[in-house]
Amino acid sequence: MKRKSIILALFLFLVIAFVGCNNANEKVTIEFWHNYSASDGQITVLETLIAEFEEDNPNIEVNHVFMEWSALKNSVTLGASTGVLPDVLRGDIAFVPQFQSLNVLLAISEFDDYETQAAKVLASANSSNIMGDDYYGLAANTNTKILFYNEDLLEAADVDVPESLDELWAALPVLKSDSVIGMVEPWTGIWNVGPYIWSEGGEVLSPDNTTAEGYINSQIVVDVIQTLADLYQAGELAGPSMDPGATGDTDGWASELYAFELDGPWRAASNTAAGINYGAIPLPEGSEGSISVLGGENFMQFKNSSTEEQVAAWKFIKFMTDEHAQVEMAKVGQMPVNLEALENAEAVTAMPLLPVFQEALLTARARPVIPQWSQVEDIIATKVAEAITGTKTVQVALDEAAAAIDELLGD
Amino acid sequence: MFIMSFFDWNIGFQQSSPYIGLENYIDVLTDPIAKRAIVNTFVYAIVTVPLQMIFGLAVALLINGIKKFGIIFRLGYYLPVITSWVVVALLFRYIFANTGLMNYFLVDVLKIVDGPVSWLSSRWSALASAMLLGIWKGIGWNMIIFLAALQAVPRNLYEAADVDGANRFQKFFYITLPSIKGTITFALVMLAIGAFNTYTPIAILTGGNPMHQTEVVLTWMYFQTFDALNMGYSAALSMIVTAIIMIITVFLFGITRRKKVA
Numbered sequence: 001m002k003r004k005s006i007i008l009a010l011f012l013f014l015v016i017a018f019v020g021c022n023n024a025n026e027k028v029t030i031e032f033w034h035n036y037s038a039s040d041g042q043i044t045v046l047e048t049l050i051a052e053f054e055e056d057n058p059n060i061e062v063n064h065v066f067m068e069w070s071a072l073k074n075s076v077t078l079g080a081s082t083g084v085l086p087d088v089l090r091g092d093i094a095f096v097p098q099f100q101s102l103n104v105l106l107a108i109s110e111f112d113d114y115e116t117q118a119a120k121v122l123a124s125a126n127s128s129n130i131m132g133d134d135y136y137g138l139a140a141n142t143n144t145k146i147l148f149y150n151e152d153l154l155e156a157a158d159v160d161v162p163e164s165l166d167e168l169w170a171a172l173p174v175l176k177s178d179s180v181i182g183m184v185e186p187w188t189g190i191w192n193v194g195p196y197i198w199s200e201g202g203e204v205l206s207p208d209n210t211t212a213e214g215y216i217n218s219q220i221v222v223d224v225i226q227t228l229a230d231l232y233q234a235g236e237l238a239g240p241s242m243d244p245g246a247t248g249d250t251d252g253w254a255s256e257l258y259a260f261e262l263d264g265p266w267r268a269a270s271n272t273a274a275g276i277n278y279g280a281i282p283l284p285e286g287s288e289g290s291i292s293v294l295g296g297e298n299f300m301q302f303k304n305s306s307t308e309e310q311v312a313a314w315k316f317i318k319f320m321t322d323e324h325a326q327v328e329m330a331k332v333g334q335m336p337v338n339l340e341a342l343e344n345a346e347a348v349t350a351m352p353l354l355p356v357f358q359e360a361l362l363t364a365r366a367r368p369v370i371p372q373w374s375q376v377e378d379i380i381a382t383k384v385a386e387a388i389t390g391t392k393t394v395q396v397a398l399d400e401a402a403a404a405i406d407e408l409l410g411d
Numbered sequence: 412m413f414i415m416s417f418f419d420w421n422i423g424f425q426q427s428s429p430y431i432g433l434e435n436y437i438d439v440l441t442d443p444i445a446k447r448a449i450v451n452t453f454v455y456a457i458v459t460v461p462l463q464m465i466f467g468l469a470v471a472l473l474i475n476g477i478k479k480f481g482i483i484f485r486l487g488y489y490l491p492v493i494t495s496w497v498v499v500a501l502l503f504r505y506i507f508a509n510t511g512l513m514n515y516f517l518v519d520v521l522k523i524v525d526g527p528v529s530w531l532s533s534r535w536s537a538l539a540s541a542m543l544l545g546i547w548k549g550i551g552w553n554m555i556i557f558l559a560a561l562q563a564v565p566r567n568l569y570e571a572a573d574v575d576g577a578n579r580f581q582k583f584f585y586i587t588l589p590s591i592k593g594t595i596t597f598a599l600v601m602l603a604i605g606a607f608n609t610y611t612p613i614a615i616l617t618g619g620n621p622m623h624q625t626e627v628v629l630t631w632m633y634f635q636t637f638d639a640l641n642m643g644y645s646a647a648l649s650m651i652v653t654a655i656i657m658i659i660t661v662f663l664f665g666i667t668r669r670k671k672v673a
Contacts, residue, residue, distance in 0.1 A: 074637050081422045098640070102423035244617040245509040245531035303424060375639045385622045 028312040029061040030087035030305075035072050035297075040269065042332045049328060053319045060312045073098075080104050087305045087313040090140045090320075093128035093296050093366070094373060100136050101371030106301040106310060107134035108317075114138075117318050121337040128366045129298055137298035138317055139337040141329065143264045144292045144364040145195060146356050147284060151277045153180055153259040161279065165199060165286040168260065169227055172236040175259045183260040184238045184249045185228070188388060189381040190367050194293045195262060196224050198365055199286030204380070205405070209368045212405035216380065217398035225398065229388045242385045253278075264295055265335055268353050280353055282360040294366040296337070330354075372408055379404045416646035428643075435647035445648060448626040449655075451538060455627060456606035459545040464598055466546065467553020472583075474554065475561045485558070489551040499548060500615035507531055507540045507616070531617055534624040541612040541625070549605075553598060560594035561587065596663060603659050607652060628652050 032050075036042035043066060050062045065086070067075060072091050079085040080102040089095075099105050108114055118126055118138060125139035147168070149161060157175045162168040172182030185192050190204055197204065202220035205212050215221070231237035238258065240246040252258040253267070254274035261267065262283060271278045283290045299317040301310060319325055326334075326341035331350040335357055336342050348354050367373060383401035387394040416435050418428040439445045474484050491499065506512045507530040514527040531537045568586045577585070588595075610629040613619065619626040619634070626634075628648065636645040 070637070077422065077637055077640065080424050083424075101640070102421075103426050104424045241618075242621045243509070243529055243532035244504075244537065244620050245507060245511070245529050247508065247510055378634075378638065382622050385620075389621065391622065 027059055027061050028308045029063060030309050030313050030316060032062050032064045032088045032090070032313075032316070033067055033072060033075065033086040034064060034090040035067060035069050036090070037333075038066065040333050042329065042334065045328050045332050049320070049325050053316060056319075057312075057315060060315065062316060076104065077102065083304055085302045085304055087302065087309045088316055089300045089302070090297050091300065093125075093139075093294070093298050096129055096137050096298055096300065097131060097369050097371045097373055099300065100131050104302055104304070105136040106303050106305070107136055108138065108301050108314065109135035111314050113318075117321060120339060121321055122339065122342075122361065124294060124361060124364060124366070125296055125337045128294065128296070128369060131369060137300040138321055140297040140299045140320065141334040142294065142296035142337045142361065143335050144294055144357060144360045145262045145264050146280050146282050146292065146353070146360050148253075148261050148263055148267050148271065148278055148280045150253070150256060150259050151279050153256060157259075159259075161281060162284045164284050165196065168284050169231065172231055172260070173234065176234075176236045179257065181238045181252070181258055182236045183231070184240070184246075184252055184258040185262070186239070186249050187241045187381060188239065188384040189377045191293055191295070191377070192262075193225065193228065193380075193384055194365070194367065195283050195291060196228070196286065197221050198291035198293075199283060199288060200224050201286070201288035205368050205376075209370050210409060212376075212402040212409070215402070216405065217395070217402040222394050222398060225384055225387050226394045228384075229390065229394060232388045233390055239385070239388065241381070242389050262292070265333060265351070265353065265357065268351075269333055280356050282356060290360070290363055292360045292364045294361070294364040296335070370409075375408055376405050379408070412646050412649055415643060416650050418643055420642035420646065422640065422642050431643070435643040436651070438644055439648045439651060444623045444626060445628075445631060447623070448628050448631040449651075451534075451625065452607055452609070452627045452652075454538060455542055455545065455609055456603055458542050459549065460599065460602040460606055462546045463549035463553050463602060464595070466550045467598075468557045470550060470554045471557035471561055472587075475558060485555070488554050491548045492551040494548075496548070496611040497615060500544060500612050503540060503544045503612070504531070504616050532621055537617050537625045541609075541616050544612050544616070545606070545609065549602065553602075556594060556598050557591065560591040564590040600660050600663050603663070604656055607656050 034046070036046050046064060050064060054061060069092065072089070073095060076085065076089065076091075076095070076099055085104060096105070109118075114135065118135070121139045122142055125142035126135070129135045129137035129139065147162075153175060154161065154171075157177075157180075159171045159174050160167075162171055168183075175182040190197075194204065197220070200220055200223070202218055202224060203215040205215055228237060232239055232242070238246045238252070240248050247255070247257055249258065249261055249263070250270050253261070253271055253276055256276065268278075268280070283292045299320065301313050301317070305313060321338055323338050323340040323344065326336035326338040327344045327347045330336050330341060330344075330347035333351070335351065335354070336344075336347055341347050342354070342358060351357075367377070370376070379401055383397045383404075386392045387397035391397075392400070417430060417432060419431045419434075420428045470488055474481055474488075477484070508514075509527045509529055511530075513530065517524045518527055528536070530540050564587060568590070569582060572582050572586055608629060609627055610633070613625055613627050613630050614633075617625040619630045623631075632645050632648050632652075635641040635648065
């Protein structure tokens with residue numbers, strides 16, 4: 001009997017020990033949704049980075065899932081009701097307020113070492129994650145828009161690289177010919193017209209984001225949009241969203257139709273691929289300076305993940321925002337947010353325009369971080385398009401925009 | 412969906428969705444873009460449905476009357492049906508672009524206009540481009556449906572008509588059309604439903620631009636659902652579209668039934 005008890009006790013001990021050991025070694029699998037570009041080799045780099053992360057963290061497995069931009073957004077929107085959500089997401093900075101309005105994001109500033117990690121990245125880029133007192137993400141990559149120009153077209157028209165917005169606008173009629181349009185602006189949202197408005201001292205919304213009246217329809221904004229309207233109606237500025245039959249910007253650059261465009265880092269890659277002789281400078285200064293718009297992506301986490309998954313996901317985010325991963329991603333076209341990576345010689349070699357973007361990032365502004373931003377920007381894009389195409393006078397169109405935005409914000 | 416349309420539906424995690432009665436329906440019916448989208452969809456349906464059927468029936472009659480190469484013609488006309496909407500819509504976008512094929516023919520070859528026409532930059536010309544695409548892509552489907560119906564018309568009716576000295580038009584209007592009336596009704600209803608579900612041609616040709624002038628109900632519904640997250644509004648819009656389709660279907664079947672009784 002005694003022997004049997006000893007054997008039983010030993011057996012139970014081994015079972016408990018085995019189970020305990022098994023739990024300790026059990027892998028936590030996290031799902032990572034992203035829209036890194038496969039064509040630029042970013043997914044290959046991501047897979048290498050994931051392998052390195054898994055080697056350093058043998059208890060964590062990362063399953064990455066690629067989705068293109070809109071599919072990523074739609075999947076999270078649907079996932080808010082179905083519960084099918086990832087543990088980590090790397091998506092557009094504009095997703096943060098919208099997803100937070102769905103109440104699915106985890107306030108990752110609650111992690112003890114969030115501040116330490118956040119201090120490693122550009123504060124301006126990380127500002128797109130704050131809502132209220134909490135941060136709902138950590139900057140993953142950043143970008144802003146700088147002025148690209150076709151050197152051959154400028155030389156042929158004997159036009160100097162502009163040093164101010166006024167010089168830029170004055171150059172467009174000179175460049176116009178049967179085969180050249182001075183500039184292209186693919187859309188009319190704040191992503192596009194915001195830099196011109198801000199650089200001239202205008203605003204879109206009040207500082208507390210509660211009203212547009214007196215801001216989007218102020219005299220400064222009216223003057224800026226009137227300038228664009230005059231250029232568009234003279235055929236010196238192309239706008240494929242206002243004229244869907246117009247040549248798109250990438251095709252227009254490749255065929256040397258467009259001489260100028262305010263655009264992000266992807267324009268460098270496509271121009272190089274098209275063999276275009278181009279240059280780039282930060283947005284030329286308006287009366288209040290050179291203020292471009294902040295873009296990029298953030299890492300986000302979700303509430304419905306288990307505690308283990310949340311901790312593992314945070315570890316992965318820290319890995320992806322440290323210098324090594326950021327430099328590797330810079331080599332395939334993702335502009336780093338990590339401060340050390342921004343100064344890293346390998347990153348600068350891989351992205352020759354990095355110093356230009358860095359200069360522009362010093363003054364770039366984020367679009368307002370409010371849940372209704374997608375609708376606000378649609379109103380602005382529609383009304384600015386009406387103004388630029390001459391469907392309405394600029395003042396009337398912008399007054400209507402202010403009224404519509406205020407109605408939306410008041411709901 | 413019906414229930415959702417009476418609530419300020421919040422899709423988010425653990426969020427409440429207050430009951431707001433008919434407010435979503437009022438929002439839709441007072442929204443100028445929604446009204447424009449419904450009108451555009453009606454115009455698309457009114458133009459594309461009859462033209463697809465007329466051309467489809469004409470092609471079916473031609474192919475039904477030939478002895479050789481019938482299979483080749485059937486295949487040729489049916490190819491657009493099995494081609495991806497996205498691919499052909501992109502092709503049409505290039506054809507109707509300012510520097511596209513259509514303007515090349517009009518300006519450089521035929522020299523009947525001075526400068527390129529901005530087909531996709533105004534509401535009606537952009538919709539006309541989308542309608543042309545819809546008609547071109549739909550002819551093959553109508554041809555197959557009508558060809559099957561034509562082959563089921565009893566030969567002896569035509570032989571009797573020949574004996575009575577009926578000409579080709581009399582045979583078409585007094586024998587062929589009445590014999591395929593059921594197929595015509597079927598095609599009419601299916602195409603009307605299809606026209607109200609049109610999305611890809613507009614999404615790719617114009618994206619609803621410029622300034623939401625070319626929105627149709629589905630592109631506007633998609634925007635409200637996934638960009639604006641207005642689930643209640645979208646549900647109300649979809650219920651209104653469902654009601655419109657039901658009314659049209661009942662009306663079309665009603666016409667056929669009344670004629671049968673008469």
